[in-house]
Amino acid sequence: MQRKQPQHRPIPILYALLRGIGGLLLRLFCGYRRTGERIPKRGPLLVVASHQGMMDFLTVADALPGRRVQFIATRRFFRSPKLRFFLRADGAIPKTQFHPDPACILEVLRTLRGGGTVALFPAGQTSVCGLPETIAPSIARLIKKANAPVCAVRQHGGFYTLPRLRPSRPCFGRVEAETRIILTPAQLKTLSEAEIYRAVVAGIDFDEAAWQARTGVRFRGGCRAAGLEGALWLCPRCGAEYALRGERNTLRCRACGAAAEVGPDMRFSAGFPETITAWYRLQETRLRAALAEENFALETPAEASSWDGDRFAVHGRGTLRLDRGTLSWRGVWDGAERTLAVRCETLAGLTVERNELFEVFTEDCGLTRFRPDDRAVVPKWKQAQELLYRQMNGLDAAAAPQERQDTQ
Secondary structure, rough: OOOOOOOOOOOOHHHHHHHHHHHHHHHHHOOOEEOOOOOOOOHHHHHEEEEOOOOOOHHHHHOOOOOOOEEEEEEEHOOOHHHHHHHHHOEEEEEOOOOOOOHHHHHHHHHHHHHOOEEEOOOOOOOOOOOOOOOOOOOOHHHHHHHEEEEEEEEHHHHHHHHOOOOOOEEOOOOOOEEEEOOHHHHHOOHHHHHHHHHHHOOOOOOOOOOOOOOOOOOOOOOOOHHHHOOOEOOOOOOOOOEEEEOOEEEEOOOOEEEOOOOOOEEEOOOOOHHHHHHHHHHHHHHHHHHHOOOOOOEEEEEEEEEOOEEEEEEEEEEEEEEEEEEEEEEEEEEEEEEEEEEEEEEEOEEEEEEOOEEEEEOOOEEHHHHHHOHHHHHHHHHHHHHHHHHHOOOOOOOOHHHHHHHH
């Protein structure tokens, strides 16, 4: 049974304080600049924003002065007592990641119909390669139902400054946010869901490597390669998988010793793919070839646990498997043989926690964790599963970087 969503509204004084401090820090350390249309300060507004890094909520809030923005945030953030306090103070709306959440939708509609402002990141997760993660087509259905003006906030710089790959180790450069009304209630009455979906995808599209090349922005700091093994799992020199490790400004392969230096322009030294985006696409090429094989499958030993409302309780061990149809786990669960499975075509993304485990919502057990014995496999599994989702839902026609650059 779906629990009733508690109503929360931003605490005005605390929201203003947090927004003010956040905006000041952005300008002091990130050269933050806001461009685009002036958005009305009154009336319902649904905000869709690109999702690059761990400070996106600050840039989105600052980009909409005069409004108290209520963000949709994944429920796992509410598990932290410290984070939960700030999320409640900001009126954040909890949502189960990559799974339908009727309670969240009801709260969004209730807020908008009361004249409020709701912001969401349609991709549901931050970027791991400098390009947007996949946006599920169901976003169009919500927008159609909400029947409120839709504002797009396209951001730049956050992916290099503070990505999820190194969430507490910033490299300061420049951060930008651009606002624009992309859909009006009048348009929503006539446009199809497919047209609305395309408008959202185009409105928040980005390519950080192309943006950096165009602007010449440089990023200072001694940890530009830290955490990159959370996205890059294939050595282009020797072909080894899971051997890359990022430390300070160097990404090194433990198999062949090749070392890629990351410069202030966030580009790798000669002899390697030029950017994180290019390296990620190289891995995608390898995965496409593997997925074309009828018997494609990845398997790894993994521990299974489920959320009991207070903590994750470990149930047993088994084999985690990803094939062209499902993500599944088979093993001993509380002393009995059990199989859990989720169809890849319904799973828009894999929630990764601390780059060492997956969280998936299963119909039988609710929120379930799978912790592979070898955490190094996590980035490849995530990239493979999300590529499968795109292929199975006809969403696998991403624009090339040059085309993205020309449209921004």
